[in-house]
Amino acid sequence: MSSRYAHIAFSPAAVERQRESGSFTIYGSKLDQPDTGPMEFDSRAQGFVASVDSFFLSTVTSDGWPYIQHRGGPRGFLHVLGPNRIGFADLPGNQQFVTLGNLETNNRVSLFVVDYPTRTRLKIYGRAHVVDADADPALLQQLLEVPGGIMSAKAQRSIVIDVEAFDWNCARNITPRxxxxxxxxxxxxxxxxxxxxxxxxxxxxxxxxxxxxxxxxxxxxxx
Known part of the structure:
Protein backbone atom coordinates (compact mmCIF):
# COMPACT_ATOMS: atom_id res chain seq x y z
CA MET A 1 0.00 0.00 0.00
CA SER A 2 1.41 3.40 -1.00
CA SER A 3 2.38 5.82 1.74
CA ARG A 4 1.81 8.84 -0.50
CA TYR A 5 -1.50 9.81 1.08
CA ALA A 6 0.01 9.83 4.56
CA HIS A 7 2.94 11.98 3.45
CA ILE A 8 0.52 14.57 2.05
CA ALA A 9 -2.23 14.53 4.66
CA PHE A 10 -0.56 13.90 8.02
CA SER A 11 1.13 16.98 9.45
CA PRO A 12 3.32 16.72 12.59
CA ALA A 13 0.40 18.05 14.64
CA ALA A 14 -1.93 15.41 13.20
CA VAL A 15 0.62 12.68 13.94
CA GLU A 16 0.96 13.87 17.54
CA ARG A 17 -2.81 13.63 17.95
CA GLN A 18 -2.71 10.12 16.51
CA ARG A 19 -0.06 9.15 19.04
CA GLU A 20 -2.18 10.51 21.89
CA SER A 21 -5.32 8.69 20.72
CA GLY A 22 -3.59 5.41 19.90
CA SER A 23 -4.38 5.50 16.17
CA PHE A 24 -0.78 6.13 15.09
CA THR A 25 -0.09 2.48 14.34
CA ILE A 26 -2.99 2.50 11.86
CA TYR A 27 -2.28 5.83 10.18
CA GLY A 28 0.83 7.80 11.08
CA SER A 29 3.15 4.81 11.05
CA LYS A 30 2.90 4.88 7.25
CA LEU A 31 5.19 7.90 7.39
CA ASP A 32 7.99 5.51 8.34
CA GLN A 33 7.77 4.21 4.78
CA PRO A 34 9.37 6.24 1.97
CA ASP A 35 7.17 8.49 -0.14
CA THR A 36 6.63 6.43 -3.27
CA GLY A 37 5.29 9.31 -5.35
CA PRO A 38 1.95 9.69 -7.12
CA MET A 39 -0.47 6.81 -6.73
CA GLU A 40 -2.20 5.10 -9.63
CA PHE A 41 -5.86 4.19 -9.58
CA ASP A 42 -6.68 0.52 -9.24
CA SER A 43 -9.71 -0.93 -11.01
CA ARG A 44 -11.97 -0.23 -8.03
CA ALA A 45 -11.08 3.46 -7.92
CA GLN A 46 -11.37 3.81 -11.70
CA GLY A 47 -14.83 2.24 -11.73
CA PHE A 48 -15.99 4.34 -8.80
CA VAL A 49 -14.80 7.65 -10.26
CA ALA A 50 -16.36 6.90 -13.64
CA SER A 51 -19.74 6.07 -12.05
CA VAL A 52 -20.41 9.21 -9.98
CA ASP A 53 -22.60 12.16 -10.88
CA SER A 54 -21.18 14.68 -8.39
CA PHE A 55 -18.25 15.48 -6.15
CA PHE A 56 -16.86 18.29 -4.01
CA LEU A 57 -13.75 20.14 -5.19
CA SER A 58 -11.51 22.05 -2.80
CA THR A 59 -8.94 24.69 -3.74
CA VAL A 60 -7.01 27.25 -1.70
CA THR A 61 -7.17 31.05 -2.02
CA SER A 62 -4.01 33.16 -2.17
CA ASP A 63 -4.61 34.02 1.51
CA GLY A 64 -4.72 30.36 2.50
CA TRP A 65 -8.48 29.99 2.88
CA PRO A 66 -10.00 26.71 1.69
CA TYR A 67 -12.74 26.98 -0.92
CA ILE A 68 -15.13 24.09 -1.58
CA GLN A 69 -17.26 23.85 -4.67
CA HIS A 70 -19.83 21.27 -5.70
CA ARG A 71 -19.51 19.83 -9.18
CA GLY A 72 -22.23 17.76 -10.78
CA GLY A 73 -23.37 16.41 -14.11
CA PRO A 74 -24.65 13.26 -15.80
CA ARG A 75 -23.30 10.00 -14.45
CA GLY A 76 -19.88 9.51 -16.00
CA PHE A 77 -19.04 13.20 -16.46
CA LEU A 78 -15.90 12.70 -14.33
CA HIS A 79 -13.57 10.85 -16.68
CA VAL A 80 -10.62 8.57 -16.00
CA LEU A 81 -7.99 9.68 -18.51
CA GLY A 82 -5.12 7.52 -17.33
CA PRO A 83 -3.72 5.54 -14.40
CA ASN A 84 -3.46 8.69 -12.29
CA ARG A 85 -5.25 11.32 -14.35
CA ILE A 86 -8.90 12.37 -14.28
CA GLY A 87 -10.75 15.22 -15.91
CA PHE A 88 -14.07 16.91 -16.51
CA ALA A 89 -15.59 19.62 -18.67
CA ASP A 90 -15.91 22.92 -16.80
CA LEU A 91 -19.63 23.54 -17.22
CA PRO A 92 -21.01 27.12 -17.01
CA GLY A 93 -21.74 28.32 -13.46
CA ASN A 94 -22.31 31.58 -11.61
CA GLN A 95 -19.14 33.10 -13.10
CA GLN A 96 -17.50 33.96 -9.79
CA PHE A 97 -14.44 32.02 -11.04
CA VAL A 98 -13.15 31.44 -7.50
CA THR A 99 -11.88 27.96 -8.29
CA LEU A 100 -10.23 29.03 -11.53
CA GLY A 101 -8.66 32.02 -9.83
CA ASN A 102 -7.27 29.84 -7.05
CA LEU A 103 -5.77 27.43 -9.57
CA GLU A 104 -3.80 30.23 -11.20
CA THR A 105 -1.70 30.62 -8.03
CA ASN A 106 -1.93 27.13 -6.49
CA ASN A 107 -2.91 24.09 -8.51
CA ARG A 108 -3.32 21.78 -5.50
CA VAL A 109 -6.84 20.36 -5.22
CA SER A 110 -8.71 17.86 -3.13
CA LEU A 111 -11.77 15.94 -4.27
CA PHE A 112 -14.34 14.39 -1.96
CA VAL A 113 -16.42 11.85 -3.87
CA VAL A 114 -19.45 10.21 -2.23
CA ASP A 115 -21.83 7.54 -3.46
CA TYR A 116 -24.74 7.74 -1.02
CA PRO A 117 -26.64 4.55 -1.89
CA THR A 118 -23.57 2.40 -1.18
CA ARG A 119 -22.23 4.73 1.56
CA THR A 120 -18.86 4.86 -0.18
CA ARG A 121 -16.50 7.83 -0.19
CA LEU A 122 -13.16 8.46 -1.82
CA LYS A 123 -10.73 11.28 -1.01
CA ILE A 124 -8.36 12.41 -3.76
CA TYR A 125 -5.37 14.74 -3.74
CA GLY A 126 -4.12 16.09 -7.04
CA ARG A 127 -2.82 18.97 -9.12
CA ALA A 128 -5.27 20.57 -11.53
CA HIS A 129 -4.58 22.08 -14.93
CA VAL A 130 -7.03 24.30 -16.81
CA VAL A 131 -7.10 23.73 -20.56
CA ASP A 132 -9.06 26.26 -22.63
CA ALA A 133 -11.31 24.89 -25.36
CA ASP A 134 -9.27 26.55 -28.11
CA ALA A 135 -6.07 24.96 -26.83
CA ASP A 136 -7.40 21.39 -27.02
CA PRO A 137 -10.90 21.07 -28.54
CA ALA A 138 -10.53 17.29 -28.85
CA LEU A 139 -9.99 16.93 -25.10
CA LEU A 140 -13.07 19.00 -24.31
CA GLN A 141 -15.14 16.97 -26.76
CA GLN A 142 -13.96 13.79 -25.04
CA LEU A 143 -14.92 15.14 -21.62
CA LEU A 144 -18.38 16.17 -22.82
CA GLU A 145 -19.14 12.58 -23.83
CA VAL A 146 -21.04 10.54 -21.24
CA PRO A 147 -22.69 7.10 -21.41
CA GLY A 148 -26.04 8.71 -22.32
CA GLY A 149 -24.65 10.80 -25.16
CA ILE A 150 -22.98 14.22 -25.35
CA MET A 151 -23.65 16.94 -22.79
CA SER A 152 -25.28 19.95 -24.42
CA ALA A 153 -23.77 22.55 -22.06
CA LYS A 154 -21.43 25.04 -23.74
CA ALA A 155 -18.28 24.35 -21.73
CA GLN A 156 -15.37 26.72 -22.41
CA ARG A 157 -12.56 24.71 -20.85
CA SER A 158 -11.41 21.38 -19.51
CA ILE A 159 -10.00 20.70 -16.07
CA VAL A 160 -7.48 17.87 -15.89
CA ILE A 161 -6.24 16.58 -12.54
CA ASP A 162 -3.04 14.61 -12.06
CA VAL A 163 -3.76 12.43 -9.04
CA GLU A 164 -1.16 12.46 -6.28
CA ALA A 165 -2.90 10.21 -3.74
CA PHE A 166 -6.28 8.79 -2.77
CA ASP A 167 -7.81 7.02 0.18
CA TRP A 168 -11.09 5.29 0.91
CA ASN A 169 -13.08 6.45 3.94
CA CYS A 170 -15.32 4.34 6.14
CA ALA A 171 -19.10 4.41 5.69
CA ARG A 172 -19.78 5.76 9.17
CA ASN A 173 -22.35 8.58 9.39
CA ILE A 174 -23.22 8.49 5.69
CA THR A 175 -26.99 8.41 5.35
CA PRO A 176 -28.04 6.43 2.25
CA ARG A 177 -29.82 8.60 -0.31
Missing part, protein backbone atom coordinates in the same frame (compact mmCIF):
# COMPACT_ATOMS: atom_id res chain seq x y z
CA UNK A 178 -31.21 7.54 -3.67
CA UNK A 179 -31.78 9.59 -6.79
CA UNK A 180 -34.62 8.89 -9.23
CA UNK A 181 -32.40 6.78 -11.48
CA UNK A 182 -31.38 4.49 -8.62
CA UNK A 183 -34.97 4.28 -7.38
CA UNK A 184 -36.22 3.37 -10.85
CA UNK A 185 -33.56 0.65 -11.09
CA UNK A 186 -34.50 -0.74 -7.67
CA UNK A 187 -38.22 -0.68 -8.44
CA UNK A 188 -37.61 -2.40 -11.78
CA UNK A 189 -35.69 -5.17 -10.03
CA UNK A 190 -38.41 -5.50 -7.39
CA UNK A 191 -41.16 -5.63 -10.03
CA UNK A 192 -39.43 -8.20 -12.22
CA UNK A 193 -40.41 -11.36 -10.28
CA UNK A 194 -43.93 -9.98 -9.77
CA UNK A 195 -44.26 -9.23 -13.48
CA UNK A 196 -42.97 -12.71 -14.32
CA UNK A 197 -45.60 -14.19 -12.00
CA UNK A 198 -48.33 -12.03 -13.55
CA UNK A 199 -47.24 -13.06 -17.05
CA UNK A 200 -47.31 -16.72 -16.00
CA UNK A 201 -50.81 -16.41 -14.48
CA UNK A 202 -52.11 -14.59 -17.56
CA UNK A 203 -50.73 -17.36 -19.74
CA UNK A 204 -52.48 -19.95 -17.53
CA UNK A 205 -55.76 -18.02 -17.77
CA UNK A 206 -55.47 -17.84 -21.56
CA UNK A 207 -54.68 -21.57 -21.74
CA UNK A 208 -57.59 -22.53 -19.49
CA UNK A 209 -59.93 -20.25 -21.45
CA UNK A 210 -58.89 -21.94 -24.68
CA UNK A 211 -59.35 -25.41 -23.16
CA UNK A 212 -62.78 -24.41 -21.84
CA UNK A 213 -63.81 -23.08 -25.23
CA UNK A 214 -62.68 -26.30 -26.87
CA UNK A 215 -64.62 -28.37 -24.32
CA UNK A 216 -67.78 -26.36 -24.95
CA UNK A 217 -67.38 -26.90 -28.67
CA UNK A 218 -67.13 -30.69 -28.22
CA UNK A 219 -70.20 -30.75 -25.96
CA UNK A 220 -72.15 -28.67 -28.47
CA UNK A 221 -71.18 -31.03 -31.30
CA UNK A 222 -72.23 -34.10 -29.29
CA UNK A 223 -75.64 -32.57 -28.72
Missing amino acids: YDKERMDESLALARRPLQEQIDSLQADVARLAAENEALRARVSNNE
Whole structure:
Protein backbone atom coordinates (compact mmCIF):
# COMPACT_ATOMS: atom_id res chain seq x y z
CA MET A 1 0.00 0.00 0.00
CA SER A 2 1.41 3.40 -1.00
CA SER A 3 2.38 5.82 1.74
CA ARG A 4 1.81 8.84 -0.50
CA TYR A 5 -1.50 9.81 1.08
CA ALA A 6 0.01 9.83 4.56
CA HIS A 7 2.94 11.98 3.45
CA ILE A 8 0.52 14.57 2.05
CA ALA A 9 -2.23 14.53 4.66
CA PHE A 10 -0.56 13.90 8.02
CA SER A 11 1.13 16.98 9.45
CA PRO A 12 3.32 16.72 12.59
CA ALA A 13 0.40 18.05 14.64
CA ALA A 14 -1.93 15.41 13.20
CA VAL A 15 0.62 12.68 13.94
CA GLU A 16 0.96 13.87 17.54
CA ARG A 17 -2.81 13.63 17.95
CA GLN A 18 -2.71 10.12 16.51
CA ARG A 19 -0.06 9.15 19.04
CA GLU A 20 -2.18 10.51 21.89
CA SER A 21 -5.32 8.69 20.72
CA GLY A 22 -3.59 5.41 19.90
CA SER A 23 -4.38 5.50 16.17
CA PHE A 24 -0.78 6.13 15.09
CA THR A 25 -0.09 2.48 14.34
CA ILE A 26 -2.99 2.50 11.86
CA TYR A 27 -2.28 5.83 10.18
CA GLY A 28 0.83 7.80 11.08
CA SER A 29 3.15 4.81 11.05
CA LYS A 30 2.90 4.88 7.25
CA LEU A 31 5.19 7.90 7.39
CA ASP A 32 7.99 5.51 8.34
CA GLN A 33 7.77 4.21 4.78
CA PRO A 34 9.37 6.24 1.97
CA ASP A 35 7.17 8.49 -0.14
CA THR A 36 6.63 6.43 -3.27
CA GLY A 37 5.29 9.31 -5.35
CA PRO A 38 1.95 9.69 -7.12
CA MET A 39 -0.47 6.81 -6.73
CA GLU A 40 -2.20 5.10 -9.63
CA PHE A 41 -5.86 4.19 -9.58
CA ASP A 42 -6.68 0.52 -9.24
CA SER A 43 -9.71 -0.93 -11.01
CA ARG A 44 -11.97 -0.23 -8.03
CA ALA A 45 -11.08 3.46 -7.92
CA GLN A 46 -11.37 3.81 -11.70
CA GLY A 47 -14.83 2.24 -11.73
CA PHE A 48 -15.99 4.34 -8.80
CA VAL A 49 -14.80 7.65 -10.26
CA ALA A 50 -16.36 6.90 -13.64
CA SER A 51 -19.74 6.07 -12.05
CA VAL A 52 -20.41 9.21 -9.98
CA ASP A 53 -22.60 12.16 -10.88
CA SER A 54 -21.18 14.68 -8.39
CA PHE A 55 -18.25 15.48 -6.15
CA PHE A 56 -16.86 18.29 -4.01
CA LEU A 57 -13.75 20.14 -5.19
CA SER A 58 -11.51 22.05 -2.80
CA THR A 59 -8.94 24.69 -3.74
CA VAL A 60 -7.01 27.25 -1.70
CA THR A 61 -7.17 31.05 -2.02
CA SER A 62 -4.01 33.16 -2.17
CA ASP A 63 -4.61 34.02 1.51
CA GLY A 64 -4.72 30.36 2.50
CA TRP A 65 -8.48 29.99 2.88
CA PRO A 66 -10.00 26.71 1.69
CA TYR A 67 -12.74 26.98 -0.92
CA ILE A 68 -15.13 24.09 -1.58
CA GLN A 69 -17.26 23.85 -4.67
CA HIS A 70 -19.83 21.27 -5.70
CA ARG A 71 -19.51 19.83 -9.18
CA GLY A 72 -22.23 17.76 -10.78
CA GLY A 73 -23.37 16.41 -14.11
CA PRO A 74 -24.65 13.26 -15.80
CA ARG A 75 -23.30 10.00 -14.45
CA GLY A 76 -19.88 9.51 -16.00
CA PHE A 77 -19.04 13.20 -16.46
CA LEU A 78 -15.90 12.70 -14.33
CA HIS A 79 -13.57 10.85 -16.68
CA VAL A 80 -10.62 8.57 -16.00
CA LEU A 81 -7.99 9.68 -18.51
CA GLY A 82 -5.12 7.52 -17.33
CA PRO A 83 -3.72 5.54 -14.40
CA ASN A 84 -3.46 8.69 -12.29
CA ARG A 85 -5.25 11.32 -14.35
CA ILE A 86 -8.90 12.37 -14.28
CA GLY A 87 -10.75 15.22 -15.91
CA PHE A 88 -14.07 16.91 -16.51
CA ALA A 89 -15.59 19.62 -18.67
CA ASP A 90 -15.91 22.92 -16.80
CA LEU A 91 -19.63 23.54 -17.22
CA PRO A 92 -21.01 27.12 -17.01
CA GLY A 93 -21.74 28.32 -13.46
CA ASN A 94 -22.31 31.58 -11.61
CA GLN A 95 -19.14 33.10 -13.10
CA GLN A 96 -17.50 33.96 -9.79
CA PHE A 97 -14.44 32.02 -11.04
CA VAL A 98 -13.15 31.44 -7.50
CA THR A 99 -11.88 27.96 -8.29
CA LEU A 100 -10.23 29.03 -11.53
CA GLY A 101 -8.66 32.02 -9.83
CA ASN A 102 -7.27 29.84 -7.05
CA LEU A 103 -5.77 27.43 -9.57
CA GLU A 104 -3.80 30.23 -11.20
CA THR A 105 -1.70 30.62 -8.03
CA ASN A 106 -1.93 27.13 -6.49
CA ASN A 107 -2.91 24.09 -8.51
CA ARG A 108 -3.32 21.78 -5.50
CA VAL A 109 -6.84 20.36 -5.22
CA SER A 110 -8.71 17.86 -3.13
CA LEU A 111 -11.77 15.94 -4.27
CA PHE A 112 -14.34 14.39 -1.96
CA VAL A 113 -16.42 11.85 -3.87
CA VAL A 114 -19.45 10.21 -2.23
CA ASP A 115 -21.83 7.54 -3.46
CA TYR A 116 -24.74 7.74 -1.02
CA PRO A 117 -26.64 4.55 -1.89
CA THR A 118 -23.57 2.40 -1.18
CA ARG A 119 -22.23 4.73 1.56
CA THR A 120 -18.86 4.86 -0.18
CA ARG A 121 -16.50 7.83 -0.19
CA LEU A 122 -13.16 8.46 -1.82
CA LYS A 123 -10.73 11.28 -1.01
CA ILE A 124 -8.36 12.41 -3.76
CA TYR A 125 -5.37 14.74 -3.74
CA GLY A 126 -4.12 16.09 -7.04
CA ARG A 127 -2.82 18.97 -9.12
CA ALA A 128 -5.27 20.57 -11.53
CA HIS A 129 -4.58 22.08 -14.93
CA VAL A 130 -7.03 24.30 -16.81
CA VAL A 131 -7.10 23.73 -20.56
CA ASP A 132 -9.06 26.26 -22.63
CA ALA A 133 -11.31 24.89 -25.36
CA ASP A 134 -9.27 26.55 -28.11
CA ALA A 135 -6.07 24.96 -26.83
CA ASP A 136 -7.40 21.39 -27.02
CA PRO A 137 -10.90 21.07 -28.54
CA ALA A 138 -10.53 17.29 -28.85
CA LEU A 139 -9.99 16.93 -25.10
CA LEU A 140 -13.07 19.00 -24.31
CA GLN A 141 -15.14 16.97 -26.76
CA GLN A 142 -13.96 13.79 -25.04
CA LEU A 143 -14.92 15.14 -21.62
CA LEU A 144 -18.38 16.17 -22.82
CA GLU A 145 -19.14 12.58 -23.83
CA VAL A 146 -21.04 10.54 -21.24
CA PRO A 147 -22.69 7.10 -21.41
CA GLY A 148 -26.04 8.71 -22.32
CA GLY A 149 -24.65 10.80 -25.16
CA ILE A 150 -22.98 14.22 -25.35
CA MET A 151 -23.65 16.94 -22.79
CA SER A 152 -25.28 19.95 -24.42
CA ALA A 153 -23.77 22.55 -22.06
CA LYS A 154 -21.43 25.04 -23.74
CA ALA A 155 -18.28 24.35 -21.73
CA GLN A 156 -15.37 26.72 -22.41
CA ARG A 157 -12.56 24.71 -20.85
CA SER A 158 -11.41 21.38 -19.51
CA ILE A 159 -10.00 20.70 -16.07
CA VAL A 160 -7.48 17.87 -15.89
CA ILE A 161 -6.24 16.58 -12.54
CA ASP A 162 -3.04 14.61 -12.06
CA VAL A 163 -3.76 12.43 -9.04
CA GLU A 164 -1.16 12.46 -6.28
CA ALA A 165 -2.90 10.21 -3.74
CA PHE A 166 -6.28 8.79 -2.77
CA ASP A 167 -7.81 7.02 0.18
CA TRP A 168 -11.09 5.29 0.91
CA ASN A 169 -13.08 6.45 3.94
CA CYS A 170 -15.32 4.34 6.14
CA ALA A 171 -19.10 4.41 5.69
CA ARG A 172 -19.78 5.76 9.17
CA ASN A 173 -22.35 8.58 9.39
CA ILE A 174 -23.22 8.49 5.69
CA THR A 175 -26.99 8.41 5.35
CA PRO A 176 -28.04 6.43 2.25
CA ARG A 177 -29.82 8.60 -0.31
CA TYR A 178 -31.21 7.54 -3.67
CA ASP A 179 -31.78 9.59 -6.79
CA LYS A 180 -34.62 8.89 -9.23
CA GLU A 181 -32.40 6.78 -11.48
CA ARG A 182 -31.38 4.49 -8.62
CA MET A 183 -34.97 4.28 -7.38
CA ASP A 184 -36.22 3.37 -10.85
CA GLU A 185 -33.56 0.65 -11.09
CA SER A 186 -34.50 -0.74 -7.67
CA LEU A 187 -38.22 -0.68 -8.44
CA ALA A 188 -37.61 -2.40 -11.78
CA LEU A 189 -35.69 -5.17 -10.03
CA ALA A 190 -38.41 -5.50 -7.39
CA ARG A 191 -41.16 -5.63 -10.03
CA ARG A 192 -39.43 -8.20 -12.22
CA PRO A 193 -40.41 -11.36 -10.28
CA LEU A 194 -43.93 -9.98 -9.77
CA GLN A 195 -44.26 -9.23 -13.48
CA GLU A 196 -42.97 -12.71 -14.32
CA GLN A 197 -45.60 -14.19 -12.00
CA ILE A 198 -48.33 -12.03 -13.55
CA ASP A 199 -47.24 -13.06 -17.05
CA SER A 200 -47.31 -16.72 -16.00
CA LEU A 201 -50.81 -16.41 -14.48
CA GLN A 202 -52.11 -14.59 -17.56
CA ALA A 203 -50.73 -17.36 -19.74
CA ASP A 204 -52.48 -19.95 -17.53
CA VAL A 205 -55.76 -18.02 -17.77
CA ALA A 206 -55.47 -17.84 -21.56
CA ARG A 207 -54.68 -21.57 -21.74
CA LEU A 208 -57.59 -22.53 -19.49
CA ALA A 209 -59.93 -20.25 -21.45
CA ALA A 210 -58.89 -21.94 -24.68
CA GLU A 211 -59.35 -25.41 -23.16
CA ASN A 212 -62.78 -24.41 -21.84
CA GLU A 213 -63.81 -23.08 -25.23
CA ALA A 214 -62.68 -26.30 -26.87
CA LEU A 215 -64.62 -28.37 -24.32
CA ARG A 216 -67.78 -26.36 -24.95
CA ALA A 217 -67.38 -26.90 -28.67
CA ARG A 218 -67.13 -30.69 -28.22
CA VAL A 219 -70.20 -30.75 -25.96
CA SER A 220 -72.15 -28.67 -28.47
CA ASN A 221 -71.18 -31.03 -31.30
CA ASN A 222 -72.23 -34.10 -29.29
CA GLU A 223 -75.64 -32.57 -28.72
